[in-house]
Amino acid sequence: MVELRARWDGLVPGPGELADALITRYVERNRRAYRDHYLETVLAALESLIQLSTDPSSVRLAAWFHRAVHEPGGTPAEDAEASAHLAEELLPQYGIEPIRVAEVARLVRLTGELAAPATDTYAPPRRDANGDVLLDAVNAILSADPVRYAVHVAEVRRDAGDRRSALEQRYDDVRELLDGHLYRTQLARQRLGPVARVNLETELAGLDSELPAPWRGWQQAALTATATFCAIGSTVVAIAAAGASWEIPTSQGEASWPPVALALLAFISAPVLFRCARSSSQRACLIAGAVVAVAVTGLLIAWAQAPRTNPALGVGLRVPLLFAALLLLLLAGGAALAASLLRTRTARFLPSRNLGQQLAWLAVPGVVALALLLIVQPLARNYVLSSNERVDRSPRPAGKATPSVLNGTVAWVSKATFGAGAEEAISTQYGIAIPRPNGVVDMLDAATGDLRWRYTRSDSDDRPTIVATGDGAYVLAQFPDVGYLLLDANTGQRKAAWAGRTRGHLIQQAQPLLTGEPATHGSDKLHGLDPNGHERWTFEPGDCSDLDAVASTDAVLAFLGNCGDEPDAMTGLDLKSGKKLWTKTATDTYRRPVVAGGLVVVAEPGGDSDVPAALTAIEPRTGAIKWRWPVPQTWACRTLLNAAGRYLVVVDCPGPSTIENRHTVVTAIDTVTGKTAWQVTARVDPRSKVAVTADGRVVSLSRDTETCWANVIERTGFRQVRLPLGITCSRDAYAVGNQVLVTGDNAVIALR
Template sequence: MVELRARWDQLVPGSDQLADELVARYVDRNRRAYRDHYLDIVLTALDSLIQLATDPTSVRLAAWFHRAVHEPGGTPAEDAEASARLAEELLPQYGVPPIRIAEVARLIRLTGDLAAPPPDSYAPPRRDANGDVLVDAVNAILAADPSRYAVHTAEVRRDAADRRSALEHRYDEVRQLLDGHLYRTQLARQRLSPVARINLETELAGLDSELPAPWRGWQQAALTATATFTAIASAVVAIAASGASWQVPAAEDAIGWPPVVLAAAAFFSAPVLFRCARSASQRGLLISGAVTAAAVTGLLIAWAQMPRVNPAVGVGLRVPLLISALLLLLAAGASALVGSLLRTRSARFLPPRNVGQQLAWLVVPAVVAVALLLIIQPLARNYVLSSNERVENANRPAGKATASTLDGTVAWVSKTMLGSGAEEAIGTRYGIAVPRQSGVVEMLDAATGVLRWRYSRSDSDEKPNIVATGNGDYVLAQFADVGYLLLDANTGERKAAWPGRTRDHLIQQAEPLLTGERVSRGSDKLRGVDPDGRDRWTFEPGRCTGIGAVATSDTVVTFLGRSCGDEDDEMVGLDLKSGKKLWTKQSGDTYRRPVVVAGLVVVAEPGGDSDLPDALTAIDPRTGETKWRWSVPRTWACRTLMNAAGRYLIVVDCPATRKMENGQTLVTAIDAATGKTAWQTAAPVNPRAKVTVTADGRVISLSRSSDACWANVISRTGFRQVRLPTGISCSRDARAIGNLVLTSGADTVIALR
């Protein structure tokens, strides 16, 4: 205390009492930080720097007063403000001029913010010599003897109200100090900086041990992991691109080496970018920047070389995959560049590998893998789908078809539809959809045959398979090498593309929609599917089991055929919405040809070694109970075709014991409510002719005589033949859509009146 008092040395004449009061404040027993040894270090440093000040007396007074007031837990700014007010209150009593008092108060307030100057070695000319000298003297505590510095920092932390907050604040403060110049004057930098940096780095290491750092450094680790794994992902995508075509159909002279070169470059850049992201060297910055620039250049070249889409040429999958690979390589280079820049600022402050860094290395590859599966792959597929499709819409309202009375005339003839005929047409709520060669689906107006819309694809040259679903609101089209696409039956716009894994699934039934999957080893699968291709449920009955199924409006009846083991064949009822099992029933031999009629499922009971069934059985789909059984006459000998027509089951067969001697077709209508025969008509029609059944129960086939094509109509009222106009092909089958009968011409669809 005596030595400290001696430093006052009549700083202000006649101010011994003021000096004693200030010393008493610093040695107060209640003070836990910024005590007398702290003030001694500040004043000692000030003696070595005072020659740089323009007003040494004001600087010394400010040094004495700057922590004269200190409250436990108080911030430097609060202490400085209170100390400045104390100086403004006490100094006038000792004759200090107001101008000097104002300067002292200003200097004291400067110590409330001891932020280091900018980390710029070319600092601008100083305009506050007094302030720079005082701040450097106050910061001289940073260059104190290590043991004395450790005592000071311990006192400051013990003085803090919230120890954890103080530790976190001090950690950030020390890092900020180390990032720049510690002192403002060149003299202080030369004399104090080396020791001060050692003290601060030692303190920082101690703070790391005291302050848990489970997350510190995760940004650096995440950037390094991103640079590494996105480069690897770029190589994987580029390899996938090398096996795809640049355009469809693939050009014979198409160059295939760019994806291979990109894959090799991306693969070998992964370890290089790993090192660059962890390096603060100029070389790391240059290499990561070069990779980024190369990726940008590749993107520009790929964009310029993209094939132009037209009806004959489409975009191949290589285009989006190659662009995706270049984008991934760009992300890798950019991550390495940012990581290298961040490394220059924080390299020496990074703790050993902690939880945050380890999680970063685990999460980043998982995120990259998920991005490949859930983002890049779907985006690439959607790009190809949208780029290669065209919709021509005439914006015509849908007309209503008039029932065909078959009077020998034509209602309408479509325009030329190469490779298409009536047998492939399907009915929807908005017209008649017909598939064509070269990946085309056309919707004809049911009333006039005029084209309503045309959907075509450049990447498919085969005729799609189509079905109507969603109560006739949609057309589900299966395109070769593309998969199932859901088209709006009214506009032709694509509403959904089924997931790629469903490409080979079989449409078990279109209305309601069921799909099946054949498995070479194991169990076949049956799925309840929404129109957009999403599975509601999956039914797997077990190994060595084939599945047949038919669905009503609320129930699915499955027929399970066992091919190994001792288990019998079964029928199982499932809820259509949930797939929940409702009932199980042994069926002996597998039932054949299930048909839904008036809410019942009618099946043909096998007749032993004969193809002729023993009986037709109606099953309640919700309970599995047999509603009725209709015995098939032993005199029948043909295929026993079954079709639904309203509330009737229409059965087509032939009344003979030997099929080769048969020249007649027998049509029987069975009432689905009672299982009784409603009517039966025999007609002199070849039983091997293919037939179609209208909604009102008429059975129609085509036959040719020497001079004309005839329509054979078997109905409740009997049999009649109608001579058809010239131009209708008898070699192609008729098609009934509701009560409208369609036939085929030379690349046209013809509706009969």
């Protein structure tokens, strides 16, 4: 009290009644904060700065009055306004001239906002020297010794009322002070600034421990983690790109250093960006910005250098992988830059660790890994698939095939496709699909032989393997190094590409679609799939020496050979769900299963001979044996089994398998009764490859010195048909439904 009274002497002429009245206000019993020791600190600091003011008396009076009125829980602005009114009321009573009273009131009102601007916005000619000195003196309490500062803070928080609200308000106030300049004058910054900042940061750390802040700072942690792990992800993708080709076929002069250089850059960037994201310095922002610039430049160069595809040149996997690595590096640099700017502006003072930050550091690497597996890898594969495919098609609708009556004339000649690969032609709802070398699938109109569409892949040099599925609505083509692609049989457009995990499956049956997966470890697998590769069910019998399966319209019959310690067995499965219906031990190893008339017909082994002992028909849903057809013991050839509607067509030779035997026997078995419907023996070389039409006709080609002949064995007997010139007899005939095709010089020919 004495020290305060001494500081007043001479400030206002006359006795010290005004000083006593003001001191009384600062020591009132109901006042919790801004008491006499606070005023003493302000006045002491003011004396060290007063030489910077232009009106020292007004500044001193404003310091005495600035908290003369204070209500518990009141805001600084409310206190300043009430204190300014008090000065305007009392000072004229003591002879203070009006101009000084106005200046004092103005200065007191300035103390309602104590936080300094982030940067100096005052121009020298308009600088408010009196206001700067007063506000710096009022903020001098921030640089008090730690004990006095702690007492002041406790008083302010107690004065604010509700503890939780007081803590949150104080936290915001301290953050606002630290985010700007604490003092306006250079002298105060030098003398008071360092200590004040230490006090405030110590208080903020204490508030962090008191305030429940489980999530504060998660954005900063997430950005830092994103910068770090995206750079790591960029490294991984760039390394993968180094092992892929830029274009297909790979050129000898193709440079391999760009992905290696990018991987090295991304690897170095990971720790650098981690430090940048945790720093608010200008250098950190410049480094993060440089990484962004490098990534953008790399993307532009890669875009300009990307190969332009044509039927002979395709895009390699390195192209999308390099784009993905650069995008990840761009994301990493952008995240580090955002984190650095966020730390500079609003998030400089964060708890060292909390639940939100820990979860962010755990979640971000998981998200990056999932993005690589579920987004980057599929997008890269889809980019390559889309970029390397071409579809050329005719707008004309599909015609209806005319069955071949085999009268020695030609129905049509297709010059649109070469004969190579025609023996692997398949029938669809919209024409005849033929695989060709160099990754091509042709669809011919079954009525005219015209080319309806051609699907070409630039990244494949081999002939694809094709099957018809989806009741002939789709062509499922397997391209080496690409996998299974589902093509629309009407348009040639790709409808789906089987996922990577199904690319190694083996087609067991195309309609309905079954695939097998041999075990490298664990169990062999049998899959029921939709045409697009979607897996409906999986059957795992164990590690088997042999696993085959066929299916009827509603059931699957799986043949299991030596699965672990189990004996050979047959198992029936539901076609839709894969549910096991029945299992039977197989005393014999059945071979060559064929689905005919809704039954599965298998060949019983005949000892050491390739000729079976009998043909057995099994009902696949129940496992019941419907009939058994003994194979004559005199038969000695291959015993070919072919389904033809309700009949099973069996092709063999009625005698020893010798060069002298020139006869072939064809037998049609009624699958309903298991009886022979008809049987014809013809003088046809049994070693000739035969084609069996959907109505049960067996056709092969033979040649004499001048003419090519079609040998036709059918229900009515045997006949030979002279074929026109131009047909290549050295190649076999093949049947597509009831249409018989042969090949000529660079052409596919349909027989009438």
